[in-house]
Amino acid sequence: MIPPDVRKITTVGEVARARTFVAHLATSLGAPEVERARFLTALTAQLRRSLGQGGAQLTITVQQTGPDRSVRVRTVVQPATRAPGQASPWHRALSCPGPMTQDSHLPAHPDDTAPAEALLAADEETAAVLQRLDESENLVRLHREELHQTNQGVLALHAELDAAALTQQKLLDAERAARGETEKARRLLTFLANASAVVTASLDHEDIVRRLPDLLIPEYASHVDVWLFDEDEKTAGNDLHSAAAVAAARTDRPQHAGPHPGDLPGIDDRPPSALSPDRPLLCIPLTVRRSLGVLTLTAPGDHFDADTSVMLLELARRIAIALDNALRYEHHRDTAEELQRAQLTDLPAADGLHLAARYLPATRGLNIGGDWYDAFFQPDGSLLAVIGDVTGHGLRAAVIMGQLRTALRAYAIEETSPAQILTRLHRMLCHQQPNLYATAMIARFRPDDLQVTWAAAGHPPAVVRAPGGAVRVLDDKPGVMLGVPIPFEYEDHTTEIEPGSTLVLYTDGLVERRAQGIDTGIELLAQTLAGLHEPDLKDLDASAESVLKPLVHESERDDDVCLLLCRTAPFPRS
Template sequence: MTRTWHISSVTDAARARIAAARLATAHGVSPTDRARLVTALTAQLRQCLTKGGTWLLSARAAATPPAGSRFLVEVTSATQRPGEFRQPWRLTVGCAQEEGLPDSGHVGDDPVTLAEALFGADEDAALLLEKLDEQEALVAFHREELHQTNQGVLALHAELDAAGRAQRELFAAEQKAREEAENARGRLTFLADASAALTASLNHDEIVRLLPTLLVPRYARTADIWLFDGDDDVRLSGPRPGAAVVAARRGRPQYAADHPGGLPGVEDQPPSALDPERPLLCVPLMTRGAPLGVLTLSPPGDRWDADDAFMLIELARRAGVALENARRFEHNRDIAETLQRALLTELPLTPGLRLAARYLPATRGLNIGGDWYDAFRQPDGGLITVIGDVTGHGLHAAVMMSQLRTALRAYAVDGKSPGQLLTQLHLLLHHMQPDLYATAVIARFHPHEPTLTWAAAGHPPPVLRSPDGEVRVLDAKPGAMLGIPLRQEIADHTVPLPPGSTLALYTDGLVERRAQGIDPGIDRLAGALGALRPAALAEDLEGSADLLLHPLLDDSEHEDDVCLLLCHVHGDTGKVTAPLR
């Protein structure tokens, strides 16, 4: 049902507003919506009265599925001219009931009715304000709660940021520690490899060439080695940095630059006048408290890291030790080689017999051993040939070899046989040098006897070639090594020796190879000796010795000394051919 009121004055507006409020109450409009409705309707009616004329206020309730019932208020002009259109004002609120309501359209003029209407509107407004206060309190509560939440979120963000920052710092520290550990491992690996390379060589010049190649360009842009000789004179010509001279004088590392180096254990010096723009690290190559020289380095970058400098100083110390060891080795080698060469005397000229000898020092390791050969006459006209090997290397082995050689010549004066000579050498070596041993083969030729007498003590057996080219290894039971703690009588052995025969005496350096043993080498020697032409043996024994060595020494380097003594018997006992060396 629609209710309509005509409004042309303030009184009409007041009565219509009261009637509309009652009708909204009757339809179950909530106090809040009712207060909102009355407030909006009052404002609209004020505008209508201001414009003047007659206005129509209508109100009705209608069902609007599925939202439920709605209470509609509409204000339109009652004085519109034909053809004129004005948009009506409408307001809709929810309500509980649609039909069956009492007539609420008449409003009396008595004060009680108007007062009741006004008080009712005030109650609705008070109720609305109370709800607004509740909403404001709720909003304030939620605002405070939101503020606390925001503070918590900010605190959480701060904690997360601090945790993230701490985590980044820990990660950076871990990365730095890992890099430092990796660098330290690299330095230690380099130091170990470089030290092994330096100490692996006993060649002084090779160490001097190797050291700069190890350092440049990883740890130095340039590397210069300044060495002194025994009188502290300069080996290499040219001016040297002042810091290098100070390092040589004081025996301590020096750093020459226009800024402090800050390197541990290194003294700072002014920049070098030779190259003021380049920092220099001058490290003495020390041995037994005295410098052998100075290693002068320039950094690969602007300056050195302290750990790199410490490693370089340690490497220089090890290089000094390697140089000193090489110098001692070369000194002992020169003495031993000179002694050994001096003891390898000229072979005697013997009717009916030609001799040819070869001695090759080892090219690996200590170089000088105790190998020797000798040939000399006995008072009865016989010729003693001997080849031997003292265990060990170096000066000590060479000295022992010379003593055995001298003793053998002394014992042979009495005309003793090869076995007797070896037995006496065994007793001499056992009493004189219990910690040294030797091997030897002695062969005795006699111009009036067509036989060869020989004896061996722990030595590779002689190889004999007959005139028809047949080769046999004289491997009859030998004696034990000379000097071992064992009593022994070394036996003599005899074989026929017709003219044209060739005997080969040798040391193990000719036939022994570490990977193969000695027997295959003896077989190769026998094969090479059998392959020589008889004419070559008879006419050029020296050349035959070279031809024999060539297939056996298949490389230019050998780890042991090599001795070879060839003895060729020819038929003309009155003709003497001088051996060539």
């Protein structure tokens, strides 16, 4: 280690020489200009302050600090006189790259160095510092510009992010609204489809009207009123209905009546109704080919929604179609049933023979078919009991049934044998109505004769109940169906029956079921007849009801049912 340099500082000149010495030492050891300038400035300021305090002692030490031969210049300024409580000596160090060897020593004291040289050296140091300062200022200016540009970019980025966030929020709101509208539309369409299925499932207009409140309350209406009228009634007005309903009936346009305009698409606005001053009314005419009535809905809340009102208009149109179909069906059904019953015969009164008949139309279709029964006297006094069934349903089957009934009566004037009558009917049907078939059975009763002569054309067998309750089936093989395109001669069969016996003729609608077949139905008929009490048979009409009850269910029937009971007197006439 180089021995330290100690010197007293009492004058400005000594301060200048000490600074010049330290500057020369730091320069020789390769200290950087800026660090060297800072070090020298701090040392000079401290030495100048010590002059006002009576001088100081400056100690300069150079030490090697590491294996890389770097050195440190350390200066200690200690006041010449130290007062009690005075601070510790001032010291500062400067790191220099070196090098420093064992033979190194402090440079000569610059006591004889020209002041100009020291001044120039100081200027060089100042120039180096100023150059570094300029470089730093340029660098700071560049960084400031970059920072400003960065700030502008950040601000622009924030603006873009805010705009993007706002756009995204708008898109999310639009998507949420679209999803809400889609869900609402899906819900309305689902309800419309389900409600349409309900109202079109029935062909009873009263049943359709009864179902509407359950469909619409409480979600789409708080109250539902259906005003059905005849064609002349819609222009007459009605005090029981709102003015909006009357206007809808007269103008055939939907009407909205409420405290505030509804502004609903395709619907006229009117003042609030006296029947519902607080809640709006929506009155929709039920129109298809003609005006059927008006559907009036009381709003479930304080207004009708526009989309919901559009759905309600479409539902009203479908309700009108369903009501029109039901009313037309009911009209055709009533007409057909009246026509069918007009074809049935009032049963004649015969000595020694009681007759009772029942006809039940099918509950599906137009309630018109080809089943019929008949009973009439022949010229020789015999009574013919007839039952028949034309295949199929509808108006054509009823017309053919009427033709067969009329032809049978005509042939019975000329022919006394049931088989001969059926044979002529068969020829007539094959000739006039090809591809249409029928079944029939004819039973002939003669006065004072216990034998019954009968013939059948593809018809279910008759059943006989004896007075004691024994039941037998006349299961002789019947002939072919009437109208089958082959030549055929029918045969007569003779059956002896006791006084008080009941001969039962029927069509297949009484005994035939899809899941069971006809044999099971005939067996049930026989059991039912056997179970009747003898006193009950005195009222043959009541007996007919007793026979129908276990065989014909209250549910819908696919086929007509005809039943003809023929009961002989308990004792022969005297």
